[in-house]
Amino acid sequence: MSLRHALLALISAEPMTGYTAAKHFEASVGFTWYAPSSQLYPELRRLEADGLLTANELQRGTNAKKREYQLTAAGEAELRRWISELDAPQRERDVTRLRAGYFDMASASAIRDQLRAHAEHYRQELVGWEAMIEHIESRATRLIARRLASRPAPEHDEIVAWKVYAYRGLVARARMEIEWAEDGLELLERLRPADRDDLPSTGPLIDGVATEQSA
Amino acid sequence: MSLRHALLALISAEPMTGYTAAKHFEASVGFTWYAPSSQLYPELRRLEADGLLTANELQRGTNAKKREYQLTAAGEAELRRWISELDAPQRERDVTRLRAGYFDMASASAIRDQLRAHAEHYRQELVGWEAMIEHIESRATRLIARRLASRPAPEHDEIVAWKVYAYRGLVARARMEIEWAEDGLELLERLRPADRDDLPSTGPLIDGVATEQSA
């Protein structure tokens, strides 16, 4: 049940429509809690029905409307309650490590592809997360600015500090995953020294057929 | 859809009943993919219906039966296919970090409780995971022994190596989480130096009422 709290947290910065919430979601809470926009709209309705948000119907052009949501007092209370809540640790659900435990049944190239993709994925994420840290520290994004504006100045440093702390956690995880994948690639070299199907990446090559015929 | 593959992987070591599968699940694949036994029984039936497992009805005492499942050829093929499969990276779903981004709205004690519980949880897991590594390396557990027995000797080192590698990944994650939580506790000290509600743990104390009345 964290989706609703992610939304409450997001909207606590400023009122939003479902559409803008979806945009901002991707670029903030979405880093720690993924959700597609198709999940957001119904959840916003539910939050409204539960009295945690109120909606403001705004005219848009001549024939269209949009609903702008904002936190109610109950919504803010629920958000604060949830933030302070101590809940059960997350369940382990780690496909990559589950699979890695059985890599003896895979070809060297399949293992290599997976570990490289794993490392590459986290390298990308790392870039994004590190960029986020800088944006937050410089208080440059509109949303952070809006959030800070709604809170007394002495709190600003702390608000920023906790957000940076959360992102540093993601960065730490990314680095760990990259290292782990690289260790795996090394292990692969050690276990299957003969099986080097690496290709020098110097232009397009036709391959995959030759091996079957040369054997 | 990893539950079925976790089960196939588990049962590839030796034939099992639902009950023994559940026991072994907790102590092996369950470390990377949690599932309660109530989820296992129906899934085993489905795997059987899909031809990936076959069941053997065995007599048990005089009035009871049990079903022992084992991999079919199709089951082994599916397991191998899945192990080699490259799939989309996992979705981020990290409640702790989501919450941490909003710790400015929580009391020092709530933050402290959460970070301590987080560190403590991973300290416990760490112990279990490190113990698993030793058990696997010494090839002491019955299940590992059985698995190795069914495979040619030259493969044994590699089978062990990948399992150890998978668990090392868990260990790395645990260490990272512990460090992150400890960094958070330090940050808390820095941000709220006045707010030390730490209590010397020398017996039960009545508290929590005074604050409301003294205010």
Added chain:
DNA sequence: ACAGCCATGTAAGTCGTTACATGATTGC
């Protein structure tokens, strides 16, 4: 005889995924 283990589930509900569906508005 009784406890603790072995053994197998069901049922109801929530949460999340994927794909699809629709239409207005704004800026060029």
Added chain:
DNA sequence: GCAATCATGTAACGACTTACATGGCTGT
């Protein structure tokens, strides 16, 4: 006029959670 973006969803399905339900077997 057209494309990109703004805006709001539905529908069907599959995965996971939590609690409950039942009964035989084995060793003391």
